[in-house]
Amino acid sequence: MAKAPYHHGALREALLEAAEKLLREEGLSALTLRAIARAAGVSHGAPAHHFEDLSALLSELAAVGFRRLVDQLAAARETRGKVSFPLPKAYLSFAMANRELFALMFREERLDARRPSLLEARAAAIALLSQSLGVKAHGTPAGGPSLKELGAMTAAWSLTHGFTVLAIDGRLAPLLRAAPSGTAAEALLEAALGATALVGRT
Amino acid sequence: MAKAPYHHGALREALLEAAEKLLREEGLSALTLRAIARAAGVSHGAPAHHFEDLSALLSELAAVGFRRLVDQLAAARETRGKVSFPLPKAYLSFAMANRELFALMFREERLDARRPSLLEARAAAIALLSQSLGVKAHGTPAGGPSLKELGAMTAAWSLTHGFTVLAIDGRLAPLLRAAPSGTAAEALLEAALGATALVGRT
DNA sequence: GAGCTTAACTAGACAATGTCTAGATCCATA
């Protein structure tokens, strides 16, 4: 077993991986700087050379999450026509498969709101959702989209995000129990979207 | 100026009020047990006689939030017919007026999920929403509500919650800027709900 | 290669935090 070299070589990535593992296995509150450093096998001061502080590290992890979400949404977009509501379903399944990471992505108090990589990754996700769920790419007549168009887009986004947040917090469990037996979260999401007449947009 | 008596007399309530003030003025991360004790003018050990630990105190504060939300939702329900979408609007305006408290109410990692008062207060809020937004009180034909009915209710709830969460995180600002000038969050919420064919339910 | 610069890392310190314990205070009831 090779002993650890003084210089790690790829500590930045190792820290992000260790943090994600910790997050997945022990939850949000296990994400301390020192625990992450321990998991990566370095001293508690080492992370400072790669991240100014804890919020910087967590922001970078959240950015990774947003990038992964974008990838999955983009892939889902390709299935348009074959599957109903591909984007909302992809959004939900990303969150279900990465519960704690998804939660972190929306814990503003633990992130550095100014970090460019986070801003960019999040903006990319929002841009993808916006153009897929609503605002048409081929220009709007004059002075931006109408309130009606924005409303439809906002509805699709809000419903999807709200459903997902409630689902990962376990708040939908009673509804699923009340539903015809065997109804999974995705089916309830489909039913919710189906009730809104937003069909063409998602 | 009367000097502080050894026995506070109503420390439990004082702690909750101090915590809410701190929360409102300095945000979620200022909510430490010692800071709350300082704000209430007692030693850092005093809270232990009223709350087992920090998460118990925060859970009680969250419960207060849910009870207040219930009151406001109940009041809004009385305006049915006069105002469109009274419950979603009340939900949004509660969150806008109590941003940090609303956030705390959904920070599972800082709460004690088993605390009865929190469970009850939250259940009351959900019950009020459920019966107002969807599932009819006058019984369902057989074996619970249909998936279609549940879907409509879930849609209204998810949309409202999702919109609210996105709004207090500032995520809707770009949409509001794109909207006809002067559009406020509530108007966008109304537009979103208006786009969904859920009119009769909210 | 030798020497030097500098990034990467360790180790120790510090204030702050949550929780525990021992002891001080004082209210209520007998």
Add this chain to the structure above:
DNA sequence: TATGGATCTAGACATTGTCTAGTTAAGCTC
């Protein structure tokens, strides 16, 4: 008035994020 018990203080402890000083070694220049 005594005494039991709830309320509160003060100090301790391990843990946390961040800082600083010093150590290691990788990479560049000559």
